[in-house]
Amino acid sequence: MPNFFALIPAAGSGSRMGDELPKQYLSLAGKPMIYHALRILCSSSRITCVFVVLAPGDEEWLRHDWSDFSGKLEVLECGGATRAESVLNGLKAARGVSSIGDDDWVLVHDAARPCLAEMQLDKLLDELADDKVGGLLAVPVADTLKRGDASRRVEHTESRESLWQAQTPQMFRYQLLVEALSMMGGVTMTDDAGAIEALGLHPKLVLSDARNLKVTYPQDLALAELILRNP
Ligand code: CTP
Numbered sequence: 325m326p327n328f329f330a331l332i333p334a335a336g337s338g339s340r341m342g343d344e345l346p347k348q349y350l351s352l353a354g355k356p357m358i359y360h361a362l363r364i365l366c367s368s369s370r371i372t373c374v375f376v377v378l379a380p381g382d383e384e385w386l387r388h389d390w391s392d393f394s395g396k397l398e399v400l401e402c403g404g405a406t407r408a409e410s411v412l413n414g415l416k417a418a419r420g421v422s423s424i425g426d427d428d429w430v431l432v433h434d435a436a437r438p439c440l441a442e443m444q445l446d447k448l449l450d451e452l453a454d455d456k457v458g459g460l461l462a463v464p465v466a467d468t469l470k471r472g473d474a475s476r477r478v479e480h481t482e483s484r485e486s487l488w489q490a491q492t493p494q495m496f497r498y499q500l501l502v503e504a505l506s507m508m509g510g511v512t513m514t515d516d517a518g519a520i521e522a523l524g525l526h527p528k529l530v531l532s533d534a535r536n537l538k539v540t541y542p543q544d545l546a547l548a549e550l551i552l553r554n555p
């Protein structure tokens with residue numbers, strides 16, 4: 325039976341957040357933001373090991389206490405210039421520090437999604453464990469979508485039918501994901517599924533909900549804190 329591993333890319337700078345401190349370390353419900361993603365993944369008995377990918381020279385990581393996760397957590401200081409690069413570097417480095425095999429599952433989860441619920445995580449594992457390709461948590465688009473022009477005038481309304489917002493975790497087999505990300509070359513994908521799609525494969529959309537938000541802008545922090553405090 326394949327095992328499940330998790331990998332958290334955490335080598336971004338949080339430019340849209342606009343804080344000097346990379347957003348994964350901003351305080352949220354009394355802990356650095358990334359603590360919450362680590363807690364949910366490390367506490368799952370179904371996950372063998374959680375890798376976290378830091379930017380080389382990250383000094384902030386050592387300023388915090390991660391002993392809650394000892395035994396389950398592997399820190400890799402090999403982040404790259406893009407999220408895809410960080411994930412690929414992390415996957416390669418994971419080989420050197422764990423027993424991860426070609427057919428094992430890897431759940432890639434953003435450090436900036438602190439509100440992932442145990443129920444959503446279990447649902448993803450249950451729905452994809454026997455899948456050929458893998459997939460991701462996602463939510464059907466709820467709002468009406470407008471295409472805007474350069475002067476911020478509506479050009480037209482886009483149909484939202486069949487449109488989904490991609491979340492993480494995104495779950496693929498180790499070797500397939502390494503191959504897919506290696507093939508991307510210069511093309512930047514903002515998620516892992518995009519690289520799998522470029523191989524002509526069709527990741528499965530596993531229904532999630534809006535609580536698993538990505539903290540991107542300053543105003544997202546209060547919302548994330550509210551969700552964390554009222555699970
Ligand atoms: N990430 C990474 N390496 C990069 C860029 C991003 O590991 N070179 C990680 C981030 O740390 C985050 C996840 O990928 O956990 C999702 O990226 P995003 O929300 O875009 O975070 P940032 O890139 O840090 O933010 P921004 O795009 O606003 O700069």
Ligand code: MG
Nearest residue numbers: 336338339407
């Ligand atoms: Mg980014």
